[in-house]
Each structure stands twice: as C-alpha cells, then as structure tokens.
Amino acid sequence: MPRIESPSLRACPAPETVRAALLGHAPPDLLDFLSMHVPDCPTCAAVVEESQAAPPLLAALREAPLDAPPSAAELNDLASRLSGVTRPLPPLDELPEQVGPYRVKEQLGMGGMGVVYRAEDPALGRDIAIKMLRPGVDREPRYLEQFTREARSLAAVHHDHVVTVFQVGETTTDEGRTVPFLAMELLRGQTLQDWLRKNPSPPIEQVIRIGRHAAGGLAAAHARGLLHRDVKPANLWLEAPDDWAETSDKNLPAVARVKLIDFGLARAAGEGRPEGAAGTLGYMPPEQARGDALDARSDLFALGCVLYELCTGTRAFTAAGSFSQPLRVAEVAPYVPARLAKLVERLVSLDPADRPASAVVVERELALAEAEAASGSASLSRRVGLRRTALWSVGLVAIGGAAVVCIKLWPSPLPDPGPVTPEPVQQVAEPRQPFPAGPPDEEWCRTAAHRPPKEQFKLVAAKLVELNPGLTSQEVSGWIEPELVIRFTMKSNVVHDIRPVRGLPEMKFFGVMGVPTKGGALTDLSPLTGLPLKILTLHDQSQLRELSPVRECPLVHLDIRRTAVDSLADVPTEWLEELAISGSKVRDLSAIPRMSRLKRLECKDCQIESLEPLAETGLQALLADIRTRRDLSVLKRMPRLEKVNDLSLAEFYRSFTPVD
Numbered sequence: 303m304p305r306i307e308s309p310s311l312r313a314c315p316a317p318e319t320v321r322a323a324l325l326g327h328a329p330p331d332l333l334d335f336l337s338m339h340v341p342d343c344p345t346c347a348a349v350v351e352e353s354q355a356a357p358p359l360l361a362a363l364r365e366a367p368l369d370a371p372p373s374a375a376e377l378n379d380l381a382s383r384l385s386g387v388t389r390p391l392p393p394l395d396e397l398p399e400q401v402g403p404y405r406v407k408e409q410l411g412m413g414g415m416g417v418v419y420r421a422e423d424p425a426l427g428r429d430i431a432i433k434m435l436r437p438g439v440d441r442e443p444r445y446l447e448q449f450t451r452e453a454r455s456l457a458a459v460h461h462d463h464v465v466t467v468f469q470v471g472e473t474t475t476d477e478g479r480t481v482p483f484l485a486m487e488l489l490r491g492q493t494l495q496d497w498l499r500k501n502p503s504p505p506i507e508q509v510i511r512i513g514r515h516a517a518g519g520l521a522a523a524h525a526r527g528l529l530h531r532d533v534k535p536a537n538l539w540l541e542a543p544d545d546w547a548e549t550s551d552k553n554l555p556a557v558a559r560v561k562l563i564d565f566g567l568a569r570a571a572g573e574g575r576p577e578g579a580a581g582t583l584g585y586m587p588p589e590q591a592r593g594d595a596l597d598a599r600s601d602l603f604a605l606g607c608v609l610y611e612l613c614t615g616t617r618a619f620t621a622a623g624s625f626s627q628p629l630r631v632a633e634v635a636p637y638v639p640a641r642l643a644k645l646v647e648r649l650v651s652l653d654p655a656d657r658p659a660s661a662v663v664v665e666r667e668l669a670l671a672e673a674e675a676a677s678g679s680a681s682l683s684r685r686v687g688l689r690r691t692a693l694w695s696v697g698l699v700a701i702g703g704a705a706v707v708c709i710k711l712w713p714s715p716l717p718d719p720g721p722v723t724p725e726p727v728q729q730v731a732e733p734r735q736p737f738p739a740g741p742p743d744e745e746w747c748r749t750a751a752h753r754p755p756k757e758q759f760k761l762v763a764a765k766l767v768e769l770n771p772g773l774t775s776q777e778v779s780g781w782i783e784p785e786l787v788i789r790f791t792m793k794s795n796v797v798h799d800i801r802p803v804r805g806l807p808e809m810k811f812f813g814v815m816g817v818p819t820k821g822g823a824l825t826d827l828s829p830l831t832g833l834p835l836k837i838l839t840l841h842d843q844s845q846l847r848e849l850s851p852v853r854e855c856p857l858v859h860l861d862i863r864r865t866a867v868d869s870l871a872d873v874p875t876e877w878l879e880e881l882a883i884s885g886s887k888v889r890d891l892s893a894i895p896r897m898s899r900l901k902r903l904e905c906k907d908c909q910i911e912s913l914e915p916l917a918e919t920g921l922q923a924l925l926a927d928i929r930t931r932r933d934l935s936v937l938k939r940m941p942r943l944e945k946v947n948d949l950s951l952a953e954f955y956r957s958f959t960p961v962d
Contacts, residue, residue: 317583401432401483402471416449420488423468426825426845430468434483437475446482453484455565458526460831460851463519464562465489465539468848489561491542494608495535507672509612510642512538514668515560516605521661523562524598530562531596533604534585535611537564559744584617588625588652599654602664606649606657613638618650625652642671742769742802750805755782758806762790765802772796781811791815791839798823800830809833813861816842821864827851840865841882849873862886863904870894883908884925891915916940928954929961 315323315332323332397406397419404421410431411418417436420429435449453470460466469485494512504512516538523530530537541559583591587603590596610618610628614635618628628650631643638646645667651657658664742765750761763778773794781789789811790803797814812835816822821844828851830838835855840846841863849862850872857874864885870893873881878897882904889908892915894900903916904925913926917939924946928934937943937951946954 398473398475401434401473402469402485404430404432404485406432421485423485429488431486431488432483433486434473435481441479449482452565453482455523455528456484456486457850458528459519459523460828460853461519461522462828462831463515463560464522465565466828489539489541489563491540493536493563494538494540494560497540498535503612503615506613506638506642509609510668510671512540512560512612513605513609514665514672516562516608517602517661517665517668519560519562520598520601520605521665523565524601524661528565529596529598530565530601530604531590532564532582532585533562533601533608534582535608536582537562538608539563584619587654589654591625597654598660599657602649602657602661603651603654605661605664606646609642609646610650613642613646627652639671639674641667641674645671742804744804747802747804750802751807755787759787759790762787762802762805765805766792766797766800769799769802770794770797793817795820795822795842798825800824800827803833804829807833810835811837811839813837813839814843815839816844816864818842818864821845830855873897894921895919913937928958931960934958934960 319332397409399406401419401421403425404423406419406421407429408420409417410420416433419432419434421432422428423430435445453467456465456467457470465486467484467486470482471485472480472482474480503509516533520530520533539561541561585604585607587596587600590600607618610616610631613631616634619625631638631646632640635643645658645664648657649664658667746765750758753761759780759782763775763780766778767773767775773792773796777794778790778792780787780791786808787806788809790806790809791811791813793815795816800814803809803812812830812833814822814824816824821842823845824840824843825845825847827840827846827848831851831854833855835852835857837859838852838855838857839859839861841861843862843865846862846865847867849867853872853874855874856877858877859880860873860878861880861882863882866887867883868887868889870883870888870891873893875893875896875898877899879899880902881897881900884904884906886908888905889911891905891910891913894903894915895918898920900919900921902923903921906925906927908927910926913928913933913936916924917936919940920942921940922942922944924937924940924943925948926933926946928937928946937946944951949957
C-alpha cells in the first residue's frame with residue numbers, strides 16, 4: 303500500500319467530498335486518509351456526525367465501496383444500518399487495572415483521542431469517571447498538549463452547569479510511560495443530541511431552562527477567560543436520575559440539569575485559530591469559520607443555534623458551512639414567546655456586534671422569559687409539533703474525543719459576577735404554590751430562597767436532616783434577621799450533603815464543625831459556589847481536600863483546621879484577613895504573600911517546609927511552630943508582626959529557645 307500523507311499535513315477535504323466518501327464514492331486512497339484523519343479532526347468529524355456515520359464505517363467502505371449512486375431506498379437502508387454503528391469496546395482484560403488511586407471497572411466510551419472508564423474511588427467508596435488518552439494516541443505530543451489544555455480548562459471553571467473535575471493527575475502505563483488523566487463525577491442522563499434523536503422538541507418552558515443553564519455555564523467559563531468553541535446539542539448534557547423515565551410523566555425529567563461537556567477545543571478569549579476552524583459546522587459562527595479571533599459572543603452564537611433548533615425544529619444554518627441570515631423565529635414558529643424569539647434572533651446574528659454582550663445578559667433575559675412561563679402564559683405550554691428527522695445514535699462516543707461522563711446533583715450557583723434572577727420571578731411567587739418535595743434541586747432552592755427568613759431556615763434545616771442520616775435538628779443553629787438568614791452552622795460528623803444551603807442566597811456565615819479524632823464526612827463544597835460568604839468554618843473535616851468551589855467567595859475569615867487540605871492555591875486572596883490551617887496537610891506557604899489583607903495566620907502542626915514566604919508580609923498575629931533560628935529570622939523580617947503564639951513579640955523573643 304502506498305504511503306498515506308500524515309493527517310496533520312494534508313488539508314481537510316470539502317464537506318461534500320467527505321459525505322460522498324461515506325457513501326463509498328471516493329478513491330481508495332481518500333478513504334484510507336479519512337479513516338485516519340476523521341477521528342483527529344473536529345471539523346471533518348462534525349461532517350461525519352451530521353451525516354450520521356461513525357469512523358468504523360469508513361474502514362468498512364474502504365474495503366467494499368459502493369459502485370453506483372444509491373437510490374432513495376438504499377439511502378433509507380443505509381440510515382437504518384448506521385443507527386447501530388458504534389466503535390467496538392476492547393475486552394475487559396485489556397482495561398487498565400488502576401489509574402492513579404482509582405480502580406477501573408469498565409469502559410464507558412472511546413473516541414479518536416480519548417477513552418472514558420468507570421472507576422471506583424476507594425477513599426470514598428463511590429464510582430467516578432476517568433478520562434485519559436487511549437493507548438497509542440498517548441504517545442503523540444500534540445494529543446498530550448490538547449488533553450492537558452482540556453484538563454486545565456475544566457479545572458479552571460467551577461460551576462454547576464460545567465462538568466467538574468475532582469483531580470488532574472498522571473498515571474504510569476505498563477510500559478513505564480507517564481500519561482495524564484482526569485477524574486470526574488459520574489454523570490447520569492444523556493446528551494441533548496441523544497435525547498432529541500428519540501423525542502420531539504421539548505416544551506418551550508424547558509427550552510428556556512436548557513438555554514438558561516447553558517448560559518450560566520458559559521458565563522462561568524467566560525469569567526475565567528475561556529471560550530468553549532464547540533457548543534452544540536452533543537456537548538450539552540441532560541443530567542437526571544437513572545429511573546427518571548419511569549417516575550416522570552414529562553418528556554424531560556423535572557430534575558434535569560444541563561452541563562457543558564467536552565472542553566477539548568477551549569481557548570482563551572481573543573486567541574486566533576492558527577490550526578484551522580475547529581468546531582462544528584452548523585453551530586460555529588462565521589468568525590470562527592474564517593479563523594478570526596473570537597470572544598464570548600462566538601459561544602453565544604452557537605448557543606443561539608441550539609435554541610433556534612429547539613424552538614423551531616429546524617436548523618438555523620446548514621452543516622455545509624454556508625452563512626445566510628435564517629428566517630425569523632416568529633415566522634417559523636409563531637407560538638414561541640416574543641421575548642424568547644427576539645433573543646434567539648439576536649444570538650444567531652451574523653455580525654457579533656448585533657449579539658448580546660455577554661452570557662450573563664443572556665441568562666438574565668432567559669430568567670425573565672422563565673418568569674413569564676411561571677405566570678401561566680398559555681403559549682408557553684404549547685409543544686413544538688415538529689419531530690426531528692432521524693439522527694442515528696453512535697452511543698457515548700465523541701468522534702473527536704471521548705465523551706465526558708460526569709455528574710453533580712446540587713443546584714445552579716448564582717451567576718458570575720452576581721445573581722441575575724429578576725424581580726418578576728419574585729412577583730409570581732404569590733399566590734404561594736405548594737412547596738416542592740424531593741431533592742434540593744434548583745427549583746427547590748429557588749422556592750426556599752423566596753420564603754420569609756424564618757421559613758427559609760426551617761426548610762433548609764429539615765432538608766439537611768433528611769439528606770444526612772444521623773444529623774439532628776439540635777445540631778443545627780443560625781442567626782436570622784428580619785430580612786435574611788445571615789448565619790447557618792452545623793456541629794456533626796455526619797454532614798456530607800450541603801446542597802440545601804443554596805436556599806439561603808444571602809448567607810454570610812457558614813460552618814460545619816466536626817468532632818475531633820474521628821472527623822467529619824464533608825468532601826464537596828460546590829453548593830457554596832457564588833454565595834456571598836464572609837466567614838467559612840470547616841474544621842475537623844478529615845476528608846475535605848478541595849477548596850476551589852469557594853475560590854470566588856468574598857471570604858474574610860477561613861477556618862480549615864484539621865482537614866485534608868494540602869494546598870492554599872484555591873484560597874480566596876482578595877479580602878481574606880484571617881486564615882486557620884492548623885492540623886491540615888498544608889506544607890507550602892507560598893500563597894500567603896498574595897493575601898495582601900491577611901492579618902492573622904494559624905498554622906501549627908502542619909509540617910510547614912519553610913516560613914520564608916511570610917517575610918515582608920503584613921501579618922500581625924502568627925500561631926506557628928517556631929523551632930529554629932532560621933524561623934526566628936523570618937519573624938524579624940515581618941514588619942507588622944505584633945503577636946506570636948498568643949504572646950507579645952517581646953515576650954515571645956524572651957521565651958524562645960531554638961532547637962538547632
């Protein structure tokens with residue numbers, strides 16, 4: 303066989319050429335090239351996906367291409383056969399036994415670059431998802447760079463509508479090579495694309511909700527300077543319990559939450575496209591197709607294309623990559639409310655200047671539309687009558703990279719930079735509706751937040767007792783003022799699920815205090831993301847490691863004594879004045895100089911490697927293990943230091959006896 307050009311050096315064929323190849327109308331060398339190229343090229347993969355074919359089909363066609371143009375009947379038969387095409391999974395004995403600290407149980411999916419496994423977290427006794435480069439691909443520097451970029455992108459964004467990474471780590475293969483991996487929570491549900499393949503378009507109320515959730519996730523990513531660059535139904539995950547279809551009479555689960563997945567194409571805003579117009583035709587904006595620099599409005603265009611499709615049952619733009627302004631939503635679907643229709647039309651404008659300025663603005667507009675839906679407008683309950691043309695499933699395989707399979711069940715954080723729920727939402731709370739039962743999802747927390755403060759407190763406390771077996775109402779306390787719940791604390795070792803506190807949106811003080819020796823069970827702080835917390839006390843939580851969910855909270859006081867936290871990288875720095883980390887696993891104090899307002903630090907029993915980072919800081923009080931003359935020399939270079947270990951500076955110097 304003649305040598306085939308490297309996929310990275312040969313230009314992408316035109317979309318119509320790819321489609322012809324999928325039907326066998328291409329020379330053998332082109333089929334050989336495409337079978338290698340498509341799994342690694344997001345642009346061509348999108349064409350294949352739109353043509354309802356998976357890469358394995360290319361290999362089959364390469365060996366037995368069709369001889370003549372197919373008839374309509376043959377095309378229908380081809381579509382039927384393609385509905386079951388999936389990439390075969392390797393036998394179980396070929397799976398890695400261990401990835402980092404996690405024990406691999408089964409393979410969930412595989413794409414051109416990546417593979418996703420279900421694995422067990424032995425420390426917490428739960429299943430998680432592991433994503434890593436598949437064998438063979440993990441040797442290529444360009445794939446390693448792309449995987450690392452996705453890991454950094456995901457790790458930088460902490461929001462309930464963006465997949466959340468537990469750990470970014472490295473593992474060693476049987477051959478002794480080191481490869482990166484992502485550890486994430488296991489998602490239950492399906493992508494919006496997979497759902498649409500089997501269902502009619504959702505009711506308008508749910509279209510609005512899908513858009514609002516996605517806009518919230520984009521707002522969080524954009525606040526970090528990241529653009530997703532591939533927003534489409536296949537990258538919007540509908541989270542739901544395993545049995546929702548049996549327990550719900552609606553065509554979408556009441557607790558479904560949307561998460562942005564697959565950040566493999568994410569880039570910093572303003573970055574150009576030197577490697578080509580990667581993305582998905584039919585959803586990418588004109589500026590992305592041209593390879594121009596992008597900003598937040600590029601992602602909003604893609605979101606608008608999704609909403610246009612959900613509202614009208616038709617695509618705003620074809621997968622061929624041509625751009626002509628689509629028909630107005632009101633013309634295609636006159637039953638769509640005017641507010642929503644106008645927003646979608648602005649989102650799909652070809653000129654970025656005509657689109658909304660930010661995802662926060664879009665989220666706010668969709669919240670207003672949702673308020674109108676809650677007011678009982680008859681037009682909002684009408685379903686879109688159009689059903690989808692058949693789109694044939696290729697399972698959980700993402701052609702350009704394995705699908706991310708992760709989960710979080712707590713409600714949506716407040717939008718970044720601030721809450722966007724408009725006043726009309728509060729106005730429709732009367733007459734009061736029955737309080738929702740079930741899990742503390744977004745609707746539950748929103749309803750709780752609109753109740754009087756005393757009732758808020760009781761509802762949240764009762765739900766926490768329900769979700770945390772062993773917790774009693776006597777272990778819950780708070781501080782309630784006429785207008786809001788300011789403080790909410792629990793003293794117990796059994797608290798592990800704090801989702802209901804999202805029903806206290808104005809809370810300033812939150813605490814979970816465990817009992818020493820055994821320690822508490824709290825591991826995840828994501829429900830606190832976006833809350834206006836000033837004081838956070840989490841001491842004696844022996845399993846708590848991750849602080850990133852509170853990185854944006856305006857904390858003044860943080861107490862994480864006797865926890866498993868081992869890094870200060872995610873500690874909020876702008877307003878923090880007091881920090882207690884005694885008994886934690888922190889060894890490095892290099893983050894302290896960035897805490898310009900920090901006045902008091904407690905770091906006893908931490909195995910601190912060096913106090914040197916404290917020199918020249920503005921600390922006024924220090925509780926630490928001062929043992930050596932080197933430690934003492936650091937203290938003498940702290941110009942504002944007044945107390946050490948609860949002694950005045952003069953008293954401490956007089957009592958100090960170095961061990962060296």
